[in-house]
Amino acid sequence: MLDFPIWKRLSFWAITLVLALLAFPSIAMLSGSDVPEAFEGYEVNLGLDLAGGSHILLEGETEAVQRERLETMEESVRDALGDAEPPIRIGDVSTANGRLSFMLANPADVDRARELLTPLMNGQGLVREWDLSVLDGNRMVLTPTEEGLETAVDDAMEATVDVIRRRIDELGTREPTILRQGDDRIVVQVPGLEDPEQLKNLLGETAQLEFKLVDANALPSDVAQGIANPGSEIVPYSEDSDFAGQFEAVRRLGGIRGDSLTGAQQSFDAQTNEPVVTIQFDQEGGQRFAVLSTENVGRRFAIILDGAVISAPNFNEPILSGSAQISGGFTTETANNLAIQLRSGALQVPLTIIEERTVGPDLGRDSIVAGAIAMGIGSLLVIGLMIASYGRFGVYATIALGLNVLMVLGIMAFMNTTLTLPGIAGFVLTVGAAVDANVLINERIREERRRGRRVVAAVENGYKEASRAIYDANVTNFIAGVLLFLFGSGPVRGFAVVLIIGLFTSVFTAVTLTRMWVAGWLRGKRPSDINI
């Protein structure tokens, strides 16, 4: 029990010192001094509640992906059947209940239609994306398969993460963390941000830009009442535009979407000096825009952003340059934001911010200082009590305690975990609780001495009998810690991490190391009595 061969002693010391030394870059960082260059990157991560920054949890509206797929499919079906020779005419098109269904004008076309549509049912890869069925001989129903839908949602969320990354990069912040969480959520963490509001504005908007022809046949009285002609839809004006509160009737299909942009900048209109956004289409988009504008010279078209009309100007002449200017009640800031959003691309899935936590940079620094002072005072009190109660054995416990704190921090830095504000409480709690093992052992040694055992036997028994309870107590604490980690969110997890690492290190320092030191002392001095 008290026998420690030299190799054991050396390896225990080696483990202790290496882990404890790993803490020093972190200590340098926490105390606000410069970390020596050689050790940079070896510090523990600081949680946003200590470093300052924004944590934003976004949820994707995945139904939008489904809607969008139906719309795209409707256009593909119309194109495929309309281009057939002779064209297959359809009617009573419906996208209700998540399915696309339509009637064939001539039931005899069923086989031809089926042949034309079958290639559309499979996406890239081997996944079957749609099921095609025929009801009553002339109604065709296209139902998205579950696998297809799941893949589509997954792809859309991945693409959305990319778009978010591009948007945040535009802000020029350092080291944003962008992670998917579950099926439809995204966590964004950005340290030390000047203007959290701008970040939220950038993330919250889908920035889906559309150009649609205005339905010239719509009666203003119908539009005001929300009644649209077949093939048209009613779209409200954006709240920021000059026509807020009014509506516009636009053709549902045949427009152009702003996915195919190569650039977008905020600039000023040459005549009015009003802030505008200038966009450049890619080649395909530019051509389509050229065709649309050539065929519709003199007609009005609506520029629609996220389902709201920004403005509805005339095509005065064919636009062949592949670039266009969007105006509509912008300020310099909103125009700049829109330019960033258009450059980064539209979100494939509309996002909602469902949780936001922002901490200013000063608060975090104050918390670290206050936490460190409190921990210092607490540690001194614990050390005083331990030495007053157990003398030499208390000194051993104290040294073990100091090494324990360093080792926890060292392991946290090594494992790249995050220190949070509750984590500071975890450290203080570890200081108070780690000496429990020493208290148990020392009290037991006292008892054994009282019962008249000789020194070595008393110490041996003390360690042996106390170990059972120490073991059980640590297992139950470990259970509580793991549940805390599993169920907790960000900052609370930081607390769990400190507690769990502290359990392992404290058993090592408070039991193993002190036993080694006590054994060394007993062997060297061979005292006949001990003061405990």
Next chain:
Amino acid sequence: MKLLKLVPENTNIQFLKWRVPFYVVSLLLIAASWGLVMTKGLNYGVDFAGGQEITGTFQEEAEAPIGELRDTVGTLGLGDPVIQRFGEANQVSIRVRLPESAEGDPAAANRISGQIIDTVTAEHPDFRVDSNNTVSGKVSGEFRETALYALLFAMLAIAAYIWIRFEWQFGVGALFALFHDVSLTLGMFALFQLEFSLQIIAAILAIIGYSLNDTIVVYDRIRENLKKYRKMQLPELLDLSVNETLARTVMTSLTLLIALLPLLFFGPASLFGMVAAIVLGVFVGTYSSVYMAAPILVWLGVTSDSFVPEETVAEQQEKKARGEI
């Protein structure tokens, strides 16, 4: 050097003699705690209630103008704002519920925080925003659910472990002691209407862990004494075990307290609730280990045979095999 002994040697307090009155009082306290939780309710923070919480510092004022803030923020039509001091005298937290129309509308929550900050800084340009939290109703509902599961799983998992390591009576005893600790902590939070947040759940889980340390130490000693003194009456044996471990119980609770108290008084304001809960838990947990976890074993019928028979049966078989019987 004369060493400090907090509990004199040969202390012999008859804890078990008073087990019935103590149990009656404790059961009443548990009932009262749940009564308070039911009637007064817990003062949920944004984590569990959803809403918006802004904390900030008036950098050039000695004291935050809380009364005035109540009026100015109150006129924004955001319902009843909760405005209280947060940490130093010149620091405040402003909490509002999100209106129902704001659910699912990220811009609304954004606008509200902007509105509040603008209103306050208009009158007090020295106002510095320290933190800004928004939690939607959906997320707060999930937090409530996971918090409940975490507490239940932790209590059950730990009780199961004690059952495996000791006997079923000990598992039930530990579970009851934990239930006592959690109930009284919740009761205190309901009584004083302290803000109940995710951090408090973390604190309660920590309490569960540390309260159990005490229980385990006492149980371990009871198990040891049950094997050692097979003829001793159970109440007497429990008293002996509690007294033998009393020095350690007192000492450990004390080290925890003196480590935590500076954090409570000098630590960051945002940790106050959490540390207060743990400090409270140290008291409640120590009490429950001595007065709840041990006496219940008498009623659950632990006997000195609880640990011995399996060994003796095995030993008997062994002896038989060796032909000694």
